[in-house]
Amino acid sequence: MKLTKLTALAASTALCAPMAFAEMADEMTIVSWGGAYSNSQLKAYHEPYSEKTGVKIINDESSAEAVAKLRAMNEAGNVTWDVVDVVAADAMRLCDEGLALEIDADTQLAPAPDGTPASEDFGELLVSDCFIPQIVYSTTFGYRTDMVGDTPPDDICDVFDLETYPGKRALEKRPINNMEWALLCDGVAKEDVYDVLETEEGQEQALAKLDTIKDSVIWWSAGADTPQLLADGEVVMGSTYNGRLFSVIEEQKQPVGMLWDAQVFDLDGWIIPAGLSPERQARALDYIMFATDTQRLADQAKFISYGPARASSAPLVGQHAELGIDMAPHMPTDPNNAKNTFLYNYEFWADYRDDIDAKFQAWLAK
Amino acid sequence: MSDTTQSGPVLAADGTPLKRSLARALRMQKLRALMLIAPLLLFILLTFILPIADMLFRSVENRIVSDTLPKTVVALQEWDANSGEAPGEDVYAALAADLIVAVEAKTHTRLGTRLNYEMTGISSLFRKSGRKVKRWDLAEDAPFKEKFIDIDKDWADPEVWRTIQTYSPKYTNGYFLNSIDMQKGADGAEARPENQQIYITLFQRTMFMSLVITASCIVLAYPIAWILANLPARSANLLMILVLLPFWTSLLVRTSAWKVMLQQQGVINDVLVWLGLVADDARLVMINNQFGTIVAMTHILLPFMILPMYSVMQTINPSYLRAAKSLGATNWTAFWRVYFPQSVPGIGAGSILVFILAIGYYITPEIVGGTKGVFISNRIAYHISSSLNWGLAAALGAILLVVVLLLYWAYDKIVGIDNVKLG
Numbered sequence: 001m002k003l004t005k006l007t008a009l010a011a012s013t014a015l016c017a018p019m020a021f022a023e024m025a026d027e028m029t030i031v032s033w034g035g036a037y038s039n040s041q042l043k044a045y046h047e048p049y050s051e052k053t054g055v056k057i058i059n060d061e062s063s064a065e066a067v068a069k070l071r072a073m074n075e076a077g078n079v080t081w082d083v084v085d086v087v088a089a090d091a092m093r094l095c096d097e098g099l100a101l102e103i104d105a106d107t108q109l110a111p112a113p114d115g116t117p118a119s120e121d122f123g124e125l126l127v128s129d130c131f132i133p134q135i136v137y138s139t140t141f142g143y144r145t146d147m148v149g150d151t152p153p154d155d156i157c158d159v160f161d162l163e164t165y166p167g168k169r170a171l172e173k174r175p176i177n178n179m180e181w182a183l184l185c186d187g188v189a190k191e192d193v194y195d196v197l198e199t200e201e202g203q204e205q206a207l208a209k210l211d212t213i214k215d216s217v218i219w220w221s222a223g224a225d226t227p228q229l230l231a232d233g234e235v236v237m238g239s240t241y242n243g244r245l246f247s248v249i250e251e252q253k254q255p256v257g258m259l260w261d262a263q264v265f266d267l268d269g270w271i272i273p274a275g276l277s278p279e280r281q282a283r284a285l286d287y288i289m290f291a292t293d294t295q296r297l298a299d300q301a302k303f304i305s306y307g308p309a310r311a312s313s314a315p316l317v318g319q320h321a322e323l324g325i326d327m328a329p330h331m332p333t334d335p336n337n338a339k340n341t342f343l344y345n346y347e348f349w350a351d352y353r354d355d356i357d358a359k360f361q362a363w364l365a366k
Numbered sequence: 367m368s369d370t371t372q373s374g375p376v377l378a379a380d381g382t383p384l385k386r387s388l389a390r391a392l393r394m395q396k397l398r399a400l401m402l403i404a405p406l407l408l409f410i411l412l413t414f415i416l417p418i419a420d421m422l423f424r425s426v427e428n429r430i431v432s433d434t435l436p437k438t439v440v441a442l443q444e445w446d447a448n449s450g451e452a453p454g455e456d457v458y459a460a461l462a463a464d465l466i467v468a469v470e471a472k473t474h475t476r477l478g479t480r481l482n483y484e485m486t487g488i489s490s491l492f493r494k495s496g497r498k499v500k501r502w503d504l505a506e507d508a509p510f511k512e513k514f515i516d517i518d519k520d521w522a523d524p525e526v527w528r529t530i531q532t533y534s535p536k537y538t539n540g541y542f543l544n545s546i547d548m549q550k551g552a553d554g555a556e557a558r559p560e561n562q563q564i565y566i567t568l569f570q571r572t573m574f575m576s577l578v579i580t581a582s583c584i585v586l587a588y589p590i591a592w593i594l595a596n597l598p599a600r601s602a603n604l605l606m607i608l609v610l611l612p613f614w615t616s617l618l619v620r621t622s623a624w625k626v627m628l629q630q631q632g633v634i635n636d637v638l639v640w641l642g643l644v645a646d647d648a649r650l651v652m653i654n655n656q657f658g659t660i661v662a663m664t665h666i667l668l669p670f671m672i673l674p675m676y677s678v679m680q681t682i683n684p685s686y687l688r689a690a691k692s693l694g695a696t697n698w699t700a701f702w703r704v705y706f707p708q709s710v711p712g713i714g715a716g717s718i719l720v721f722i723l724a725i726g727y728y729i730t731p732e733i734v735g736g737t738k739g740v741f742i743s744n745r746i747a748y749h750i751s752s753s754l755n756w757g758l759a760a761a762l763g764a765i766l767l768v769v770v771l772l773l774y775w776a777y778d779k780i781v782g783i784d785n786v787k788l789g
Contacts, residue, residue: 067754068750068751068754071754093479095475096476096478096479096493097475097476097479097754098472098473098476204561218736219654219736232631234630347490350482350493351482351486351489352486352487353753354482354486354753354755355486358562358564359561359562362561364737365567365568365740
């Protein structure tokens, strides 16, 4: 009797051992974008995780070059990053290149509190096998409330209307989003935009529409440019990430308003680099399981106005940790803001990015 | 005395011929010298020469196609790209065999990305096909042609097959053609469509703007260096600190400062409007264009011109000028005929430094360049970090390197490299 109990115990510990006591690294490097965004992750994820496990987390702010650097690290055979924050399009490319680990959402991510498996909780936001979504952000327009008279812009096509809203506009120095907006304002129906953009004529049409405002555009390449240009009064309106506009409006109290029309949703999230040692991979997976659960994702929204990627997190979004204002109305996903939206078309841009970018840059240089 | 008239080789004290003994002593010396510089040599080899060689190699390397699709590449050799028809079943069978292996190793999407640089749509074609092919069995599921076309009708498109065939060799000149606005067409190299031509323009612009920046650096730096060299040491040191001060400030800070100065709501425009020289609704556009880039880069590169000029001018003996004047030369003649020729080596050194730094500049044009002020390096950076087309980036970099070497060679022919002095 005693003997069987003992063997059973031994057998169960032997079985559990690899699960519970798997060797995990006690230090990890997490790569993100820096600034307010990294800070929100520090508060919502890193600090609670370090407290719980005693793991030392090193922050690296290289997300902007993450794809190129991961490729170089992989070629050199020395990957020094454990978890990397990237936009969904980059996650897809890293997955394509075999540089990111494939994740099984249902076994490797936490289920929702009511037991809904992670794959359903994230739903269609799981756009790549390697990608663990974290936030929904949008690229949208902000405008100077004191420079637009009594009729603030409320339509995306106001960006192309130089007569009603004279002055410079800030647009991102790449074709993505700009081409879609141009077609939308040139009479193309929303559901046809990508069909049109696939054709040579459609691309010409979009560039021709952009040509009408080309002389009034300041092209930005860093997300911080537009908020600065708006604050300086250099531009009357400009596109950027909604979180950046939130901080211009609510934290810095600048006379800036939001133009949510035709905002383009995009996702940002984690990937785990391929080729980590087993201890580091186990640690990275453990961190991901913790940091992307329902409560943690909702916590991040206390510090920055990006929507949590889980459906189950939305009801938990509360007030800003320092300003004490309700965050829900500032979320791009809020019904009032999301009346007319685009979702970044990952498949399309994966195919057409190189081709259209070549044409776009040639057009810019003309 | 009779010893000296003795014939035969001269012997050293130990009886070996002097020549050999000397050679051995010299060899030891050379070896010792080599040992002394070995760490530096190794360092340069590992951190400079090898990476450059590796980069140059990437601009022609194209193994990925034949490595990922070995059987298909062989089967495709027979196919005539100009027939206007898709290849036969044997090619599709080879493709199926290759893809099953590639999907297992997850290399098919990487190949898709590579070929997508040449033909839009291949990236998703491979990604999509990979998912289906995973479940195929080579023996049972044949024939494959229909099945592939079922996955995506693009597999029936001869253009897709022509692209695979064109890029099947292990080495390609495709990247170099692309970087001079050409492409591999159906019958050899041809010009790209006009709406995609950009690199030649950018190379020309990079050259032109670097020359303008070098010239404006010379004009601005010469008087400063002259003053520095002719002031008493105490005040010269003070001025020197002013020259070096920008050096100790971050490049980004200096560039952003220019933004604040030059933008339409910036300091200079505000002053001009306040003075009434410019109307409020007609403020000058001085940034996000070529002008802004030239101003900011001239400022940033100025110390590289002043320092070599200063150190050369310091060595010019002031008594030469006095001698010229005492012999009846006017101020101008004394300067132009006596002083200036002696300062030319400083101008030469400064110009080479500034020009070569300017030609590869990246951050400043990116921030203040707008659309007309960007350099070729901005495109190289884009292809390294965003599009991941490292082959094209390498080809553009290689061309830039060759251009710089050519200019250096021309400079040596015209001015003479011995005429360059850093002090």
